[in-house]
Amino acid sequence: MTQSSAPVTREKAPLRHVLIxxxxxxxxxxxxxxxxxxxxxxxxxxxVESEEIGTVGVGExxxxxxxxxxxxxxxxxxxxxxxxxxxxxxxxxxxDWGRIGDRYIHPFGGFGVDMEAVKFHQFWLMAHAxxxxxxxxxxxxxxxxxxxxxxxxxxxxxxxxxxxxxxAYHFDAGxxxxxxxxHAEARGVTRxxxxxxxxxxxxxxxxxxxxxxxxxxxIEADLFIDCSGFRGLLIxxxxxxxxEDWTHWLPCDRALAVPCEGTSAITPYTRSTARSAGWQWRxxxxxxxxxxxxxxxxxxxxxxxxxxxxxxxxxxPLAEPRPxxxxxxxxxxxxxxxxxxxxxxSGFLEPLESTSIHLIQSGxxxxxxxxPDRSFDPVLSDEFNRLSQVQFEQIRDFIILHYKATxxxxxxxWNHVRTMQVPDTLSxxxxxxxxxxxxxRYDDELFxxxxxxxxxxxxxxxxxxxxxxVHTIDPRAVADKLAALRGIIRRTAQAxxxxxxxxxxxxxxx
Numbered sequence: 001m002t003q004s005s006a007p008v009t010r011e012k013a014p015l016r017h018v019l020i021x022x023x024x025x026x027x028x029x030x031x032x033x034x035x036x037x038x039x040x041x042x043x044x045x046x047x048v049e050s051e052e053i054g055t056v057g058v059g060e061x062x063x064x065x066x067x068x069x070x071x072x073x074x075x076x077x078x079x080x081x082x083x084x085x086x087x088x089x090x091x092x093x094x095x096d097w098g099r100i101g102d103r104y105i106h107p108f109g110g111f112g113v114d115m116e117a118v119k120f121h122q123f124w125l126m127a128h129a130x131x132x133x134x135x136x137x138x139x140x141x142x143x144x145x146x147x148x149x150x151x152x153x154x155x156x157x158x159x160x161x162x163x164x165x166x167x168a169y170h171f172d173a174g175x176x177x178x179x180x181x182x183h184a185e186a187r188g189v190t191r192x193x194x195x196x197x198x199x200x201x202x203x204x205x206x207x208x209x210x211x212x213x214x215x216x217x218x219i220e221a222d223l224f225i226d227c228s229g230f231r232g233l234l235i236x237x238x239x240x241x242x243x244e245d246w247t248h249w250l251p252c253d254r255a256l257a258v259p260c261e262g263t264s265a266i267t268p269y270t271r272s273t274a275r276s277a278g279w280q281w282r283x284x285x286x287x288x289x290x291x292x293x294x295x296x297x298x299x300x301x302x303x304x305x306x307x308x309x310x311x312x313x314x315x316x317p318l319a320e321p322r323p324x325x326x327x328x329x330x331x332x333x334x335x336x337x338x339x340x341x342x343x344x345x346s347g348f349l350e351p352l353e354s355t356s357i358h359l360i361q362s363g364x365x366x367x368x369x370x371x372p373d374r375s376f377d378p379v380l381s382d383e384f385n386r387l388s389q390v391q392f393e394q395i396r397d398f399i400i401l402h403y404k405a406t407x408x409x410x411x412x413x414w415n416h417v418r419t420m421q422v423p424d425t426l427s428x429x430x431x432x433x434x435x436x437x438x439x440x441r442y443d444d445e446l447f448x449x450x451x452x453x454x455x456x457x458x459x460x461x462x463x464x465x466x467x468x469x470v471h472t473i474d475p476r477a478v479a480d481k482l483a484a485l486r487g488i489i490r491r492t493a494q495a496x497x498x499x500x501x502x503x504x505x506x507x508x509x510x
Contacts, residue, residue, distance in 0.1 A: 082509055139485055196213060248420070258320070335381040340363070342367075366384050
């Protein structure tokens with residue numbers, strides 16, 4: 001008797017109902033992306049949210065992939081910018097991170113132009129070893145334009161320097177959620193008002209069967225998406241996914257957020273200023289500036305943190321500072337049974353590199369690529385969890401780098417992070433860069449080589465040498481190319497309109 005090895009063919013049972021628990025940025029980004037499921041006439045998508053429960057809504061700065069997400073939804077950029085009071089972002093300016101008095105910009109886009117397959121920054125290192133003084137930022141159009149408060153859309157001709165311009169957005173997260181809600185509801189998504197009070201699990205397999213709202217309404221679904229924020233009402237409280245705490249590497253556990261009046265030109269970059277026990281963000285919008293102090297409660301009291309924040313605003317505060325508490329880390333499993341967690345329900349990495357909204361977007365993208373049918377093949381959730389773990393850990397290491405790469409010794413907080421042990425994955429990258437300015441990306445990392453180089457050099461990690469292949473090119477020719485490139489970049493930036501002028505023409509807020 002023989003057994004057939006042919007695979008068993010079965011009919012797929014498509015999802016009948018997808019329930020998103022929680023609105024805000026995460027919930028409505030997910031709803032807008034999943035609205036396409038309603039086209040088949042078999043799948044419903046519902047968002048349950050309560051007006052009683054506020055959203056965190058502090059994530060107002062993004063990174064370039066957000067433009068792809070909006071494009072996938074068919075959103076017009078100018079309308080999106082008007083509706084969200086948005087501004088453009090060319091990178092992040094870091095102040096007082098390596099040493100007090102230091103500042104540098106981590107730009108979007110790369111530096112210079114590689115020569116004969118040798119990375120550009122290696123030629124910059126060689127030139128500086130020979131006495132050159134020009135900072136690395138002089139070879140980045142994003143950096144030079146940001147320093148001049150100028151902006152325009154990148155060109156289409158890849159032969160021009162303008163094509164190297166990459167950008168993201170600053171926007172009002174609450175307005176963005178409302179904009180996406182309108183987009184999603186127009187495409188068949190249903191909103192259900194209500195506060196979740198209970199979750200019912202199936203007895204045979206522990207899958208979620210339904211949720212119960214405060215008014216007694218019971219909602220059943222096949223796939224549940226937890227966008228309930230830090231509480232993780234489904235993924236943690238109902239399914240016990242577990243949480244991996246990274247506080248020993250990222251000790252900041254609180255934040256205060258406050259908007260203030262804008263009093264000057266709208267800068268086309270986010271600013272992060274290191275403080276005695278953490279750092280302060282500044283995010284310029286068309287109608288206000290978003291500010292916040294991310295800090296370690298073990299190193300500063302709440303009242304002192306509040307005073308520090310309010311003393312360092314551009315204009316008058318428009319509200320009382322709003323407190324937030326968090327534990328940096330991630331769910332050990334972000335997809336459990338028939339529940340996928342997105343946004344703060346899946347984990348939290350402080351917004352130092354504006355990755356919060358991107359992690360929502362990335363989670364949505366993975367879910368769309370691994371969308372289950374009603375059988376919920378575990379290979380799908382396993383792959384989702386594997387990819388999520390890798391991405392969270394890679395972003396974690398990049399954020400830790402900012403704290404580790406410092407010479408500050410002016411407070412107990414900086415003494416702690418400067419001397420702490422870091423993950424081996426990060427330690428190897430730092431040591432490889434120290435030895436000769438080399439860097440290698442793994443598993444399609446989010447942050448490019450240029451990003452790592454910007455932060456390492458910006459915060460004082462100086463390689464002891466450079467790639468010997470730079471010496472295969474005539475040093476005089478290299479010097480001439482560097483000088484020519486600096487000139488082209490500066491002239492290109494000077495020819496751009498001011499950021500304010502571009503906004504007024506392209507997307508003035510009503």
